[in-house]
Amino acid sequence: xxxxxxxxxxxxxxxxxxxxxxxxxxxxxxxxxxxxxxxxxxxxxxxxxxxxxxxxxxxxxxxxxxxxxxxxxxxxxxxxxxxxxxxxxxxxxxxxxxxxxxxxxxxxxxxxxxxxxxxxxxxxxxxxxxxxxxxxxxxxxxxxxxxxxxxxxxxxxxxxxxxxxxxxxxxxxxxxxxxxxxxxxxxxxxxxxxxxxxxxxxxxxxxxxxxxxxxxxxxxxxxxxxxxxxxxxxxxxxxxxxxxxxxxxxxxxxxxxxxxxxxxxxxxxxxxxxxxxxxxxxxxxxxxxxxxxxxxxxxxxxxxxxxxxxxxxxxxxxxxxxxxxxxxxxxxxxxxxxxxxxxxxxxxxxxxxxxxxxxxxxxxxxxxxxxxxxxxxxxxxxxxxxxxxxxxxxxxxxxxxxxxxxxxxxxxxxxxxxxxxxxxxxxxxxxxxxxxxx
Amino acid sequence: xxxxxxxxxxxxxxxxxxxxxxxxxxxxxxxxxxxxxxxxxxxxxxxxxxxxxxxxxxxxxxxxxxxxxxxxxxxxxxxxxxxxxxxxxxxxxxxxxxxxxxxxxxxxxxxxxxxxxxxxxxxxxxxxxxxxxxxxxxxxxxxxxxxxxxxxxxxxxxxxxxxxxxxxxxxxxxxxxxxxxxxxxxxxxxxxxxxxxxxxxxxxxxxxxxxxxxxxxxxxxxxxxxxxxxxxxxxxxxxxxxxxxxxxxxxxxxxxxxxxxxxxxxxxxxxxxxxxxxxxxxxxxxxxxxxxxxxxxxxxxxxxxxxxxxxxxxxxxxxxxxxxxxxxxxxxxxxxxxxxxxxxxxxxxxxxxxxxxxxxxxxxxxxxxxxxxxxxxxxxxxxxxxxxxxxxxxxxxxxxxxxxxxxxxxxxxxxxxxxxxxxxxxxxxxxxxxxxxx
Numbered sequence: 001x002x003x004x005x006x007x008x009x010x011x012x013x014x015x016x017x018x019x020x021x022x023x024x025x026x027x028x029x030x031x032x033x034x035x036x037x038x039x040x041x042x043x044x045x046x047x048x049x050x051x052x053x054x055x056x057x058x059x060x061x062x063x064x065x066x067x068x069x070x071x072x073x074x075x076x077x078x079x080x081x082x083x084x085x086x087x088x089x090x091x092x093x094x095x096x097x098x099x100x101x102x103x104x105x106x107x108x109x110x111x112x113x114x115x116x117x118x119x120x121x122x123x124x125x126x127x128x129x130x131x132x133x134x135x136x137x138x139x140x141x142x143x144x145x146x147x148x149x150x151x152x153x154x155x156x157x158x159x160x161x162x163x164x165x166x167x168x169x170x171x172x173x174x175x176x177x178x179x180x181x182x183x184x185x186x187x188x189x190x191x192x193x194x195x196x197x198x199x200x201x202x203x204x205x206x207x208x209x210x211x212x213x214x215x216x217x218x219x220x221x222x223x224x225x226x227x228x229x230x231x232x233x234x235x236x237x238x239x240x241x242x243x244x245x246x247x248x249x250x251x252x253x254x255x256x257x258x259x260x261x262x263x264x265x266x267x268x269x270x271x272x273x274x275x276x277x278x279x280x281x282x283x284x285x286x287x288x289x290x291x292x293x294x295x296x297x298x299x300x301x302x303x304x305x306x307x308x309x310x311x312x313x314x315x316x317x318x319x320x321x322x323x324x325x326x327x328x329x330x331x332x333x334x335x336x337x338x339x340x341x342x343x344x345x346x347x348x349x350x351x352x353x354x355x356x357x358x359x360x361x362x363x364x365x366x367x368x369x370x371x372x373x374x375x376x377x378x379x380x381x382x383x384x385x386x387x388x389x390x391x392x393x394x395x396x397x398x399x400x401x402x403x404x405x406x407x408x409x410x411x412x413x414x415x416x417x418x419x420x421x422x423x424x425x426x427x428x429x430x431x432x433x434x435x436x437x438x
Numbered sequence: 439x440x441x442x443x444x445x446x447x448x449x450x451x452x453x454x455x456x457x458x459x460x461x462x463x464x465x466x467x468x469x470x471x472x473x474x475x476x477x478x479x480x481x482x483x484x485x486x487x488x489x490x491x492x493x494x495x496x497x498x499x500x501x502x503x504x505x506x507x508x509x510x511x512x513x514x515x516x517x518x519x520x521x522x523x524x525x526x527x528x529x530x531x532x533x534x535x536x537x538x539x540x541x542x543x544x545x546x547x548x549x550x551x552x553x554x555x556x557x558x559x560x561x562x563x564x565x566x567x568x569x570x571x572x573x574x575x576x577x578x579x580x581x582x583x584x585x586x587x588x589x590x591x592x593x594x595x596x597x598x599x600x601x602x603x604x605x606x607x608x609x610x611x612x613x614x615x616x617x618x619x620x621x622x623x624x625x626x627x628x629x630x631x632x633x634x635x636x637x638x639x640x641x642x643x644x645x646x647x648x649x650x651x652x653x654x655x656x657x658x659x660x661x662x663x664x665x666x667x668x669x670x671x672x673x674x675x676x677x678x679x680x681x682x683x684x685x686x687x688x689x690x691x692x693x694x695x696x697x698x699x700x701x702x703x704x705x706x707x708x709x710x711x712x713x714x715x716x717x718x719x720x721x722x723x724x725x726x727x728x729x730x731x732x733x734x735x736x737x738x739x740x741x742x743x744x745x746x747x748x749x750x751x752x753x754x755x756x757x758x759x760x761x762x763x764x765x766x767x768x769x770x771x772x773x774x775x776x777x778x779x780x781x782x783x784x785x786x787x788x789x790x791x792x793x794x795x796x797x798x799x800x801x802x803x804x805x806x807x808x809x810x811x812x813x814x815x816x817x818x819x820x821x822x823x824x825x826x827x828x829x830x831x832x833x834x835x836x837x838x839x840x841x842x843x844x845x846x847x848x849x850x851x852x853x854x855x856x857x858x859x860x861x862x863x864x865x866x867x868x869x870x871x872x873x874x875x876x
Binding site for chain 2: 132133135138148158159160163164166167168169170171172173174176183185186187188194196197199221222223224245248251252253254255256257258259260261263264265293296297298351352354355356357358359360363433436438
């Protein structure tokens, strides 16, 4: 469903919440991302608007939310909303856009709505949904090629890459919300010269810049989702840092793939930016040719080719302990763009369900590291420092090959286009903590 | 916790449920496995006893269950019982053993307990727990060697195998209960000669004989479970058929491991046999030496070496459509034993959490295919027919390289030892259905 921009995207629409009208906010009236926060020791659904949260739970309790949306909005996570019929999503967006706008909100409604607004600062955010299954893809050809070149210089890209949206199952229990500390994992580290492995803290802790697609709707086990319907199965996107311990991963991953090198923590940003909010930023999918075969028919759809990708700028910042102490601004490590992906979100959904696998509301699909073609657009240190052989100088006089204790990584994303308000994602933040004592 | 056999294992104990006293039952009074079944349109916890189910939900409702166990027994799945403090498990077992025994059950209790018993035949069984994460290991060295030899004759076993309990994350949404039909998956099949892959029904559908360990208790994210405490984190075992599409798997699995070749269905047996019931069948772990290094210290525990393995016989039966039509008994494809595993359950738990990964109540740990050293002890067709090159003759005059539509696979398991009642697992059954039309 390539949503067409509508009145909810009109940049002329202003909110009665002042901070939503500022040029630099991530959360203007045109965004309306959903998240879950703690209030009165409850887990509640809310909407980010400027520097405020609109408490949807309170609004549903006050019975101003459209009737069929009330029950899902009273739930402690987004899962019931994600399970609702597809038409409920634009209905909710349209209602929110009206009720939070300066001009479209009747006075009677506005006073009730005002009572549902609280400052975002200091509020504890929670995981927006209960994730039944988390799948991580490998959808950037640039990333796959760069990483492959480090391990197989003669054959950077394996023969299946051009054909198969490569993915693997990830760990749900260690998904954490932005701001959670990330303990450096211990693990078996590959022996240098064929001797015994050593068990201890990873020496190659890395970040991975990814987007996470939040699944809505259901397909029964055994029922694939055709490509023309697959776009409807993605509700929205979050930032995702797929923390990786490269030495643990390198030693363990043959032949069944990454396991403990990834499962110690995966950080999500709290606000789910809907695909409806991103409609103006749709763009054409990565063209094939130049050695890349056209996708097989089950992965081919004209509308998806025309608008299945998103022009979304992605940034990664690092602040070390010394940088924070010396008052040095975080340094940007990566500037990439989601449009660089080789596969669209719809292709990922269709491939995932092509064997009959059932995707459920709240499932999470990671894109894999979103690296682009330029040197500064690579999405992890493994690529950036060429497996630690090219240390990165920092403005503090330090260098980094991989992450040190105390390092903090922040992912950001935003979409910009002339004639539209800028749509931001907030941040996905995590600081490295010392390893558990052996 | 290597449980010592106690009064609940006494073979002289007889039940007032006659069928539990028969020599050939899988479910004598000494077993007492837990499962979940549908009754009065509710999901309820029950205990298999002979050819009956003891309805624990009804017993808890009648307030005969010990007070602190009542609430977990009223839950719709085992998760709350799995989250209870560890001492609750033997307490429940001891209470069940008394209340269902001929001699230890007071008359006043017995009449109430009798009202909680129903015939097992025809009752719909459900998944015993909500699985938050499903991990599949690769713990049989024989299986890893046999499969490796098919793909890498010069290096059947990779260098990491002897050191690392290899595992990967599996798919939770497609876990199904015994008896559920298994639709043959479609997928990308590896091109024969470097051309384009073909999308269509798998031609290499296989079973995998595994056991699934059901996790109890919790460790916080970042807190590893030491080997001496790891045994306590396994509540019990079920049979697990890790259905596999070998051609899909072979084409997709590099470099991130199995994905759609597995995620179309994984079948579980309904009754969780507790480690307490299996205490008399503990045996020494697979000895090291002969080229196998001793486990690293974090995986080493004297009690685990002495009694961390289980002497549990495992069988796989096949019945084809023609065999059923012609009244031919199912043919045994595999006879293996759980004691063949290279790693113990405690080692799997400790390794899994060694990076700080949190295991939660209801998580499922597959052992991987349990192949033994003998030709008939290999646990899948890939090994048995040497990747389809050595067709298997059947008593119906048919042959099989991989599974055909209509084939039904049944896994069984039982433990036997002189001086103890035989402990069985019931069955894990699944029939292959035709692929979804393209």
